[in-house]
Amino acid sequence: MMQLRFILLVSVALTLAFTSGPSAAQKHYDPGASDTEIKVGNIMPYSGPLSAYAQIGRTQAAFFRMVNDHGGINGRKISFISYDDAFSPPKTVEQARKLVEGDEVLFIFESLGTPTNAAIQKYMNEKHVPHLFVATGASRFGDYKTFPWTMGWQPTYQTEGRIYARYILEHHPDGKIAVLYQNDDSGRDYLKGLKDGLGEAAAKRMIVAEISYDLTEPTVDSKVVALKSSGADIFFDEASPKFAAQAIKKAAEIGWKPTLILANISNSVGAVLKPAGLENSKGIISANYLKDPTDPSWKDDAAMKEWAAFMDQYFPDGDKSSTFNVYGYATAQTLVRVLKQCGDDLTRANIMKQAASLKDLELGVLLPGIKINTSEIDFNPIEQMQLSRFNGEYNELFGKPLSGEIGTQ
Known part of the structure; x- marks a missing residue:
């Protein structure tokens, strides 16, 4: 009888060990987490x-x-x-x-x-x-x-900038580039990526104007006028949504028709291209990693x-x-x-x-x-992007996903 009782006690102990004990022991919380x-x-x-x-x-x-x-x-x-x-x-x-x-x-x-x-x-x-x-x-x-x-x-913005550089070197090797960029680390990262991708010699030869803007400014219209006067035939619009839309619209108003490259942070059809004017935005080149909800392909x-x-x-x-x-x-x-x-x-x-x-x-x-x-x-989860061209309705993808790493295909 005692032996049977001992076996039962051991059995109960083991059952508790494998049910209650470990599950409780496996729960570890820092502030902000609980069972619920x-x-x-x-x-x-x-x-x-x-x-x-x-x-x-x-x-x-x-x-x-x-x-x-x-x-x-x-x-x-x-x-x-x-x-x-x-x-x-x-x-x-x-x-x-x-x-x-x-x-x-x-x-x-x-x-x-x-x-x-x-x-x-x-x-x-x-x-x-x-x-x-x-x-x-x-x-x-x-x-x-x-x-x-x-x-x-x-x-990263540097990755994206290098992808645009690859596109420019392949399709516009003799182009003259004007850059509008935000006066902070994001804008400087985009500019660095573009220059790194072009290479030192090409960057010095091809980039003819660089103008920054501050978020406290009401408009970038005068900056777009100055960029046009540089004689550039490629415009890299690295601006946040409000200012990107202003730049696209102003370029159209003054009759400047460069190859326009728009940073991914502002290539939303609904938030930027519609306010800028769909006709004004037609032909814009950008880089993407997300599916565009306006693209009928999806x-x-x-x-x-x-x-x-x-x-x-x-x-x-x-x-x-x-x-x-x-x-x-x-x-x-x-x-x-x-x-x-x-x-x-x-x-x-x-x-x-x-x-x-x-x-x-x-x-x-x-x-x-x-x-x-x-x-x-x-610590950079996404490192590829695919280029697109806005056709007046949606950003139409072309080519294949590209890496922004120098020397990659």
Whole structure:
């Protein structure tokens, strides 16, 4: 009898060890995570000069509502706390501190802008709080050695600039280039990428004008007039949405008809090309990594149908002609993958570990052939783009996905 009792006790002990014990032991949380919730912080320019990008944050909020309606992530609901910084770096610092020290979020996701993210990058890394998938392509946000708690998402501006250089050298080897760029790290990164891609000799020979603008300026009209006077027959319009649209429209008004190359950050049909005038925008060259919702090539595409259905149900007021809403959807999908990979280890260190462990991740709204890859020494998830030409209705793709690395095909 005692032997039977002993066997039963051992059996019960083993059962408890393999059911209750390990599952509880496997759960690891940092501030912002629990059995029921994951707090995600976000900072967006819901007001100010870059408010056109606000729909990215609104799309992400809608996506997480959808995720929560379907049970959340591993049974946990996402609490998405998003604040406005009006694209003002001091305000970004204030909002980041509020999110980390007040709301105690697990991490900050997709904070938008180069100068704004630069203002909080050191703080986030000193606090060891993930500064994840920042919404900017500036190269400093892929510097895993100096800032191991910061990671980008989209292709870098230098990568994109080198891709445009390849196009120019192949199709306009004798061209004269005028550049309008934003007076911050993003604009300088674009310019550096263009020059690196052209090569030192070609850059000196081909770039005949470089003019920067500040976000506090009301218009860039006078700068476009000055660029035309340079005699350039190629215009690289590296400007944020409001100013990009102004530049396109002004070039048309003064009868300047260069080959116009538009930075990806502003190639949204709904947010930029329509306000600039569809006829004025016809022929614009740009680089892409997301499917354009205005392109009829994707009308029967399963992933774009899912995106459209999501928009109809969760963000019916959103502009379905804007790639900004596709961008918000794709970044939110990427975060969901990372959180699923984390399982019950929702520590800040594991968030970064899983974000740096994405292998050939294919999102349906990315262009075919473009995949997300990261590692502990690669904090630039997307590194390929495909060129397009605006035909008056949509950005028509041509060629194949290109890498911006020098010496690659």
